[in-house]
Amino acid sequence: MLRDGKEKCSVFSKVITAAICGIESRKISVEADVSDGMPGFSMVGFLASEVKEAQDRVRTALKNSGISIPAKRITINLAPGDVRKSGSGFDLPIAVAVLAALGYVPGEALAGVLFVGELSLSGRVNRVRGVLEMVDSAAGFGCHTCVVPEGNLREGSVIQGVRVLGAGSLEQVLCFLNGEDVLRKLPINIEEIRSGQTKEPDMDFAEIQGQTVLRRACEVAVAGMHNLLMVGPPGAGKTMTARRIPTILPQTSQEEALEISKIHSIAGLLPEEVGLMTRRPFRAPHHTVTPIALAGGGRTPRPGEVSLAHRGVLYLDELTEFQNSTLEILRQPLEEGRVSISRNTGSYLFPADFMLVASMNPCKCGYYPDRRRCTCSLREVKQYLDHVSQPLLDRIDICVEARPVRYSELTFPKRGESSASIRKRVTRVQNIQLERYRGTRFRFNSDLTLSAVKEYCPLGRKEQKLMEETFAKLELTARAYCKILKVARTIADLEGCGQIGLSHLGEAICYRSLDKKFWAKQL
Amino acid sequence: MEEMERYWLWLCSAPGLSGRQVSLLANYFGSPKQVYEAPLEEFDVWRQKQMKWIDNFLNYRKKYSLEEACHKTEQKGIHFISRNQVKFPKRLKHLPDCPAGLFYRGSLPREARPAVAVVGARACTNYGRVMARELGGELGKAGVQVISGLANGIDGYAQEAALDGGGSSFGVLGCGADICYPRENWNIYQKALERGGILSEFPVGTPPLRHHFPLRNRIISGLADVVVVVEARERSGSLITADLALEQGRDVYAVPGRNTDVLSRGCNRLIAQGAGILLSPEWLLEQLHLPGEGQVDSKDFLKKSELVLAPEEKWVYSNLDLLPEGLEVLAEKTDMPPGQLCGILVKLELLGLAAELAKNQYARLK
Numbered sequence: 001m002l003r004d005g006k007e008k009c010s011v012f013s014k015v016i017t018a019a020i021c022g023i024e025s026r027k028i029s030v031e032a033d034v035s036d037g038m039p040g041f042s043m044v045g046f047l048a049s050e051v052k053e054a055q056d057r058v059r060t061a062l063k064n065s066g067i068s069i070p071a072k073r074i075t076i077n078l079a080p081g082d083v084r085k086s087g088s089g090f091d092l093p094i095a096v097a098v099l100a101a102l103g104y105v106p107g108e109a110l111a112g113v114l115f116v117g118e119l120s121l122s123g124r125v126n127r128v129r130g131v132l133e134m135v136d137s138a139a140g141f142g143c144h145t146c147v148v149p150e151g152n153l154r155e156g157s158v159i160q161g162v163r164v165l166g167a168g169s170l171e172q173v174l175c176f177l178n179g180e181d182v183l184r185k186l187p188i189n190i191e192e193i194r195s196g197q198t199k200e201p202d203m204d205f206a207e208i209q210g211q212t213v214l215r216r217a218c219e220v221a222v223a224g225m226h227n228l229l230m231v232g233p234p235g236a237g238k239t240m241t242a243r244r245i246p247t248i249l250p251q252t253s254q255e256e257a258l259e260i261s262k263i264h265s266i267a268g269l270l271p272e273e274v275g276l277m278t279r280r281p282f283r284a285p286h287h288t289v290t291p292i293a294l295a296g297g298g299r300t301p302r303p304g305e306v307s308l309a310h311r312g313v314l315y316l317d318e319l320t321e322f323q324n325s326t327l328e329i330l331r332q333p334l335e336e337g338r339v340s341i342s343r344n345t346g347s348y349l350f351p352a353d354f355m356l357v358a359s360m361n362p363c364k365c366g367y368y369p370d371r372r373r374c375t376c377s378l379r380e381v382k383q384y385l386d387h388v389s390q391p392l393l394d395r396i397d398i399c400v401e402a403r404p405v406r407y408s409e410l411t412f413p414k415r416g417e418s419s420a421s422i423r424k425r426v427t428r429v430q431n432i433q434l435e436r437y438r439g440t441r442f443r444f445n446s447d448l449t450l451s452a453v454k455e456y457c458p459l460g461r462k463e464q465k466l467m468e469e470t471f472a473k474l475e476l477t478a479r480a481y482c483k484i485l486k487v488a489r490t491i492a493d494l495e496g497c498g499q500i501g502l503s504h505l506g507e508a509i510c511y512r513s514l515d516k517k518f519w520a521k522q523l
Numbered sequence: 524m525e526e527m528e529r530y531w532l533w534l535c536s537a538p539g540l541s542g543r544q545v546s547l548l549a550n551y552f553g554s555p556k557q558v559y560e561a562p563l564e565e566f567d568v569w570r571q572k573q574m575k576w577i578d579n580f581l582n583y584r585k586k587y588s589l590e591e592a593c594h595k596t597e598q599k600g601i602h603f604i605s606r607n608q609v610k611f612p613k614r615l616k617h618l619p620d621c622p623a624g625l626f627y628r629g630s631l632p633r634e635a636r637p638a639v640a641v642v643g644a645r646a647c648t649n650y651g652r653v654m655a656r657e658l659g660g661e662l663g664k665a666g667v668q669v670i671s672g673l674a675n676g677i678d679g680y681a682q683e684a685a686l687d688g689g690g691s692s693f694g695v696l697g698c699g700a701d702i703c704y705p706r707e708n709w710n711i712y713q714k715a716l717e718r719g720g721i722l723s724e725f726p727v728g729t730p731p732l733r734h735h736f737p738l739r740n741r742i743i744s745g746l747a748d749v750v751v752v753v754e755a756r757e758r759s760g761s762l763i764t765a766d767l768a769l770e771q772g773r774d775v776y777a778v779p780g781r782n783t784d785v786l787s788r789g790c791n792r793l794i795a796q797g798a799g800i801l802l803s804p805e806w807l808l809e810q811l812h813l814p815g816e817g818q819v820d821s822k823d824f825l826k827k828s829e830l831v832l833a834p835e836e837k838w839v840y841s842n843l844d845l846l847p848e849g850l851e852v853l854a855e856k857t858d859m860p861p862g863q864l865c866g867i868l869v870k871l872e873l874l875g876l877a878a879e880l881a882k883n884q885y886a887r888l889k
Contacts, residue, residue, distance in 0.1 A: 506866025
């Protein structure tokens, strides 16, 4: 069948690996073919440039692992061809495919094994991003074993039901495929990780001295998952408080921990020594953050700050300094709990269900309305307020004052209530809400819509009268009214009351969101 | 309108022409009519003096006819009165730099009734706000005409309180009388039209320019018998008004403040220089030989509220100050849990006894 009658040797192999697309992984087959002809190494399959570069790494790594590559034509195909492949995790599967095609590895050893890892020139296997997600979906790809870089062994081992092996070098992988048991295994007890991580008392609400109102507002906000805005001069401990809010959010469930860890793994932010992030994330992007960095994106989209804050807290310090176009990005995640990003390679959905905490000064100098110190003109104060994007303000239920910490409080020996005991109350209140809204599309009080507020936040006659008077006196909008009722519902839940009372409403009114128009009028 | 008045209106409508320049022209030519009709050559003497304003004025003379100027003013519902008219405010007439005419909406201040100018800082504290309101309200009730500049802050608060108290108030503007500046005071502007007036020496459509304000200040003090400064920084427009008032022979009173408050420094300095101390509105009325509403023994600012409050509400109210304080501080002072405190503050706010000036910054209003 060959024209020149010369025998042509052709060996073909196939290795399974995975590629990260958005937040999910796709099964990718790496096919290698070694045939006679012009010696060369060619790769096809809609590859990003870092994947094309793999050929040099693979060839050198093979050579340095003691394998001589014959002067033949090697063709690599990454299938399916319509999925764009990016990332450096294809080195190892390509090398294995070449080894198999060259006959160093028995073909049956590759069945049901998923390979992922980056190669260094010496043949070492380096850490890659997204291993947790790949291992999690390995079973779905029909794999029983995953060979991952040793540096990713801890995160991979979190997934139960799949054998996860850590490869240190290409040589080890070669030995393993020839039947030797050289790859490391890491048995992991998830319960141990969970309890171990929560014990670390690195941050606690007890460290916040005084600030009874701010502490209370935080508790209410967390209990109903209301977004929070703190207004106060520099040095009022706004950032310090915000950092501690994740410690009073209820503990993560196993699924939540896995979700958080996956996103961080894909973003390459999962520390090597941490397999599973059981603590809620706290993200505080600087106000110069770009819309892409906040929402996620890039040619092959990666999670942005909103996704990294998933199931945790997104903190925007100096809210007025953020570009309005950047803050507009937050609309979708705040409404839907996820963010969709469309690129020419397809559209991706990233989870982004976070609690928004923001802070700002009351005016440029920070001292308004203390006219003895604040020298801002009325116009300046108004202009400063106008920096805040109204659509974002509309999604913030609670707004509270933060005042500077006093010396006496810094030296005061008594510590405030600890995070653990606040967390207990918060968890109880959140469970009340989950129970109440079971079977509806709501989870927490903050999710309620105007029509649902009528159903779930009924008012007695006295309470109605108070709201009526307040509505007129404070010139509330329908939205503000709705937010007050939602917060009042949470406060009532905190006190264990089924019915919203006058005191609950009063407190909620005090926490009502910044009303620019009204504030400006009061000047 | 009699004929000469129309010519005065035309002359006073020339943009950028000061009162002094108007008089100069009118005196030189004999009357505004002659200014209007004089041949161009007669202005050569003026042009040789290389006065820039004369070119602008000649431009105006060329472009705008008598009818146009009158129509433009009348169309906006603005009246004009020249200095020569009998109805022109007598208080102003005797001033050395009396404006040649006044544009006004509503009415002019009445000669027989006492008039008090209340001026102060735009960016005032809540203390100044409460003082201005109290003073304006009492003066209004007693039938005293409150004169001010319709500005943000003290001016506006005093005028609003006077008008709300059933009194009359006059706003003297640094722009055309057809323009409400600042716009936030539109309500006061409207109310003043009904029960008082809006005055300006600037022609219709003049924008509020920086250098207009010291000029209008002399009219504010000129129209009043007494000038009260409520809050002023050490170098401020209010002190200019006070200085002008002294030059014009008006009595000046100042509301005292704490020594350390920047916004009271101007007032305290005035007092040191011999201005009267304003102890209470009634006290001022007594000085004006007018019977006040309040009893003689309650000559204090801030009358006791007649509202009946619950003990806790009273406790919170008594802990409120005229200067705003945060929720956090109040929680400490009253030793109440935030929830209860918030509820009471909202109630006090609804009763009009307290106000939230910025996020969670509360101050008493009465």
